[in-house]
Amino acid sequence: MLCIERIKRFLPTRSLQMAAYRYIERYTSCQELLHLQTRKLNSVIFPLKELENYLNPNVDKNAFRIFDPSFDDIKRAEELFKPASKHEIDYFTSAVRMDHVPLLSQPEVCFIGRSNVGKSSLIKALFSLVPDIEVKVSKTPGHTKKINFFKVGKSFTLVDMPGYGYRAPEDFVEMVEAYLETRENLRKTFLLLDGSVGIQKADKIAVDMCEEFGIPYTFVVTKIDRVSKGELLKQLLQIQDFVKKQTQGCFPQLFLVSSLYFSGIHLLRCFIAHVTGNLHLPNTAIEQQES
Ligand SMILES: Nc1nc2c(ncn2[C@@H]2O[C@H](COP(=O)(O)OP(=O)(O)OP(=O)(O)O)[C@@H](O)[C@H]2O)c(=O)[nH]1
Ligand SMILES: [Mg+2]
Numbered sequence: 232m233l234c235i236e237r238i239k240r241f242l243p244t245r246s247l248q249m250a251a252y253r254y255i256e257r258y259t260s261c262q263e264l265l266h267l268q269t270r271k272l273n274s275v276i277f278p279l280k281e282l283e284n285y286l287n288p289n290v291d292k293n294a295f296r297i298f299d300p301s302f303d304d305i306k307r308a309e310e311l312f313k314p315a316s317k318h319e320i321d322y323f324t325s326a327v328r329m330d331h332v333p334l335l336s337q338p339e340v341c342f343i344g345r346s347n348v349g350k351s352s353l354i355k356a357l358f359s360l361v362p363d364i365e366v367k368v369s370k371t372p373g374h375t376k377k378i379n380f381f382k383v384g385k386s387f388t389l390v391d392m393p394g395y396g397y398r399a400p401e402d403f404v405e406m407v408e409a410y411l412e413t414r415e416n417l418r419k420t421f422l423l424l425d426g427s428v429g430i431q432k433a434d435k436i437a438v439d440m441c442e443e444f445g446i447p448y449t450f451v452v453t454k455i456d457r458v459s460k461g462e463l464l465k466q467l468l469q470i471q472d473f474v475k476k477q478t479q480g481c482f483p484q485l486f487l488v489s490s491l492y493f494s495g496i497h498l499l500r501c502f503i504a505h506v507t508g509n510l511h512l513p514n515t516a517i518e519q520q521e522s
Pocket of ligand 1: 350352369375456489
């Protein structure tokens with residue numbers, strides 16, 4: 232696989248870099264995964280499990296596979312992320328204040344995190360099977376200024392939030408806190424953490440907010456393509472320890488993603504389908520835990 236950092240370092244001009252990016256292997260759909268060897272397949276679908284191999288055998292790995300769907304389940308979930316005649320997937324609307332937020336009854340999941348952590352890129356990757364959908368991403372922190380709603384047919388809504396921390400919009404608190412506290416159809420909040428730096432002070436404030444409102448949330452570790460396995464593992468163990476000791480409402484399994492290479496995206500699609508009530512997973516640990 233071509234490495235993004237190497238492309239940037241060795242190719243002098245932007246146009247050459249863009250040409251090289253086209254050759255990066257991207258596995259947007261399950262169909263493209265079928266020809267991969269098991270090891271590679273696992274690393275794309277389930278990056279967390281791949282890291283297990285590097286762990287000391289004494290480390291408790293229970294939290295690594297609570298949500299452990301089959302490849303068939305993942306394929307079923309993918310269908311929800313493909314547009315069809317009666318299943319339109321598109322940007323719906325934006326809001327800057329709570330009274331602009333649309334009244335929707337279908338289940339919703341939202342993405343929060345520090346500016347630049349990769350929220351919009353993650354939504355873009357989740358929607359990679361939707362031609363022409365526009366999700367704006369930017370190198371400049373503080374790019375997303377509004378709460379953006381994306382409807383997935385009548386099944387669920389994905390919500391992209393402005394980031395907190397550096398260059399957050401001024402009215403961030405009124406906008407995001409009010410949404411998180413009052414949104415009745417919100418099934419899950421995904422709190423994104425940058426894989427190279429782990430949990431920061433601002434993230435702990437966001438965690439406190441989720442805990443205080445009693446909303447279910449899940450950590451997603453982003454940009455895993457940017458860090459070495461050793462560094463990533465170190466961050467993961469620290470985050471897992473934090474989840475275990477200092478949280479109540481946090482789902483105990485971490486989700487790892489690279490929106491650039493699509494690692495972890497298929498699994499996250501499946502988890503979203505599940506938490507929004509669109510995919511039942513009989514005989515899996517997660518449904519037994521919930522029943
Ligand atoms: N290498 C790598 N870069 C990523 C990944 N995800 C996002 N980025 C880059 O990180 C930068 C910020 O991405 P965004 O998705 O706009 O971040 P955001 O969290 O929506 O930022 P705000 O809207 O400003 O809060 C962009 O330059 C992305 O290309 C990833 O998985 N890998
Ligand atoms: Mg954004």
